[in-house]
Every structure is written in structure tokens, then in C-alpha cells.
Amino acid sequence: MPELPEVEVVRRGLLHHLPGRRITGLATDGKVLREPVPEAAMKRLLPGTAITDVTRRAKYLLIHLDSGAVMIIHLGMTGRLGLHDRNEPPAAHDHVCWSLDNGMELRLNDTRRFGLVKMAAPDQAATLEQTVFRTSGPEPLSPSFDGRYLHDTARGRALPVKSFIMDTRVVVGIGNIYANESLFSAGIRPNRKAGAISLGRYETLAEKIKTVLERAIACGGSTISDFISASGENGYFQVHFNVYGKRDKPCPRCNRLLSHGVIGGRATFFCSKCQR
DNA sequence: ATGGCCTCCTGTATGC
DNA sequence: TGCATACAGGAGGCCA
Numbered sequence: 555m556p557e558l559p560e561v562e563v564v565r566r567g568l569l570h571h572l573p574g575r576r577i578t579g580l581a582t583d584g585k586v587l588r589e590p591v592p593e594a595a596m597k598r599l600l601p602g603t604a605i606t607d608v609t610r611r612a613k614y615l616l617i618h619l620d621s622g623a624v625m626i627i628h629l630g631m632t633g634r635l636g637l638h639d640r641n642e643p644p645a646a647h648d649h650v651c652w653s654l655d656n657g658m659e660l661r662l663n664d665t666r667r668f669g670l671v672k673m674a675a676p677d678q679a680a681t682l683e684q685t686v687f688r689t690s691g692p693e694p695l696s697p698s699f700d701g702r703y704l705h706d707t708a709r710g711r712a713l714p715v716k717s718f719i720m721d722t723r724v725v726v727g728i729g730n731i732y733a734n735e736s737l738f739s740a741g742i743r744p745n746r747k748a749g750a751i752s753l754g755r756y757e758t759l760a761e762k763i764k765t766v767l768e769r770a771i772a773c774g775g776s777t778i779s780d781f782i783s784a785s786g787e788n789g790y791f792q793v794h795f796n797v798y799g800k801r802d803k804p805c806p807r808c809n810r811l812l813s814h815g816v817i818g819g820r821a822t823f824f825c826s827k828c829q830r
Numbered sequence: 831a832t833g834g835c836c837t838c839c840t841g842t843a844t845g846c
Numbered sequence: 847t848g849c850a851t852a853c854a855g856g857a858g859g860c861c862a
């Protein structure tokens with residue numbers, strides 16, 4: 555479910571509720587996510603500490619504690635973080651539950667269990683962040699991410715540009731949906747070799763990536779007020795897709811039927827006339 | 831180093 | 847209707 559805009563929307567929602575809250579308890583169902591949930595470390599490090607901030611790097615959320623400890627959460631494909639009254643019965647696939655000092659519980663629900671929870675003690679927080687993000691490329695919304703960077707990084711690369719921008723070592727946060735949408739907006743065919751694209755076109759692509767992500771965040775922002783009930787049903791996806799999932803639908807720009815294929819094992823949608 | 835493929839897991843849609 | 851199969855928005859690891 556979550557790509558960068560969705561994770562950012564979740565972060566902003568959490569920011570309205572978590573900072574200042576003290577964690578009073580922890581429960582897990584014992585299921586292994588992408589890695590085992592660090593239950594012992596969390597039980598040792600969390601109770602009694604207060605949440606000071608919620609930040610994001612790539613598609614990871616970082617929950618900072620007043621002790622200096624940090625918890626890192628990734629939502630994988632189907633992960634959701636929701637705030638629930640403690641009396642609300644748990645849902646299927648609720649794997650981790652953090653009790654707060656106001657009677658609410660933060661619950662991590664993840665059907666496919668591709669999510670991830672990591673916990674670091676105060677003196678290990680910096681090391682954990684270095685480890686987790688050691689291979690991460692720049693943030694797409696940061697000034698250092700631009701057409702020049704993409705062009706330089708793509709030099710000599712033969713892989714399709716879509717796979718290139720979905721590589722988290724190149725740039726983080728661009729999943730399949732926004733790769734499809736950004737390439738449509740930039741008029742670039744997804745299978746074009748990354749190293750064969752001009753600087754000018756990469757400047758367009760970098761701009762479109764930023765625009766598409768920012769618009770999606772702004773869209774998701776409209777549901778932030780519903781965050782407490784956001785077991786997900788409300789969805790963060792009022793984003794208007796131009797091509798994603800629109801196989802055999804008309805291109806919104808030229809009306810030609812959109813093309814469909816598979817690149818890097820992922821569904822790919824494009825207009826064979828508007829994207830070259 | 832590079833690029834392509836595989837894997838973890840469950841739910842849902844599609845086709846016969 | 848029942849069953850089998852494909853596919854889903856992530857991302858790290860492996861191998862040629």
C-alpha cells in the first residue's frame with residue numbers, strides 16, 4: 555500500500571497525536587515480519603519513555619524517544635499504523651501494539667508481513683540509522699535530487715529508466731505507482747535505457763517526480779483529520795492516476811489506448827504516443 | 831559492477 | 847460454485 559506520499563501522510567497524522575505521549579506497554583502476536591519483531595528490546599527500552607518526534611527517511615518512519623532511543627518502522631506492502639481506543643478489539647493481522655498514556659494504542663497491522671520494526675537503545679540509535687540507510691539514495695523532494703544528479707548517476711547504465719528510478723540506491727521513495735505516473739508526466743517511455751536519456755529530459759523527469767509526489771502528499775493530507783479511524787479504509791488514495799492501472803484505457807493526453815507491459819517484474823503502463 | 835530474478839506472506843481477482 | 851492460478855503499491859539478497 556504505502557509509497558513515499560502515503561508514509562509521509564501517516565507521519566503527519568502521527569505527529570498530531572504522538573509527541574508528548576508516554577509509552578506504557580507493549581504487546582506483539584509473535585509473528586515474524588520481514589525480521590523478527592524486537593519484542594525484548596522494546597519491552598526493555600520503551601515503557602516510561604515519551605515520544606518526542608516522528609520523522610521519515612525513504613519509506614521508513616522513525617519514532618524518537620526522550621531517552622534518545624529510536625524505533626524504525628517500515629510498512630512494507632500492506633502495513634498500516636493506526637490509533638485505536640484500548641477497548642477496541644484487535645483486528646486480524648494486528649502484530650504490534652504500543653499502549654499510550656492517554657488510553658489509546660498505536661497498532662501496526664500488516665497482512666502480508668513485509669513490514670519491519672527495529673529498535674535501538676540511545677547509544678545505538680545513530681549506528682542503527684547508519685546501518686538501515688547505508689545504501690539509500692537521496693530523498694526525491696530534497697534539493698540535491700535533480701536532473702543533473704539523475705543524468706550523472708545514469709551514465710553508462712543500460713537498465714530501463716523505470717527500474718533505474720525505482721532503485722532505492724539511486725533515489726528512495728519511488729515505488730511502482732509513482733514511477734509509472736512520473737514517467738508519463740515526463741513523456742519518457744519506461745523501457746528506455748537509463749544511460750541514453752539526455753540531461754534536459756532528466757531535468758523534466760526530476761521535476762515531474764517532485765510534482766507528482768508533492769501533489770499526492772497534498773491529496774493524502776485531506777484525510778489526516780480522519781487519522782484516528784484510519785485503519786486504512788478511508789484510504790489515502792484520492793490521487794488521480796493518469797496511467798497506473800489503466801490498461802487499455804484512453805491516454806488522458808491524446809486518447810490513444812494505453813499500453814501495458816512488465817518491467818523488472820512490475821506492471822507498467824504508458825502511452826506509446828506521448829512517451830518516447 | 832551490473833542487471834535480472836527470487837523471496838518473504840496473505841488476500842483478492844480472474845479464468846476454466 | 848469450486849478450484850487453480852496470477853497478481854498486488856517493497857526491497858534486500860543472490861547469482862551469472
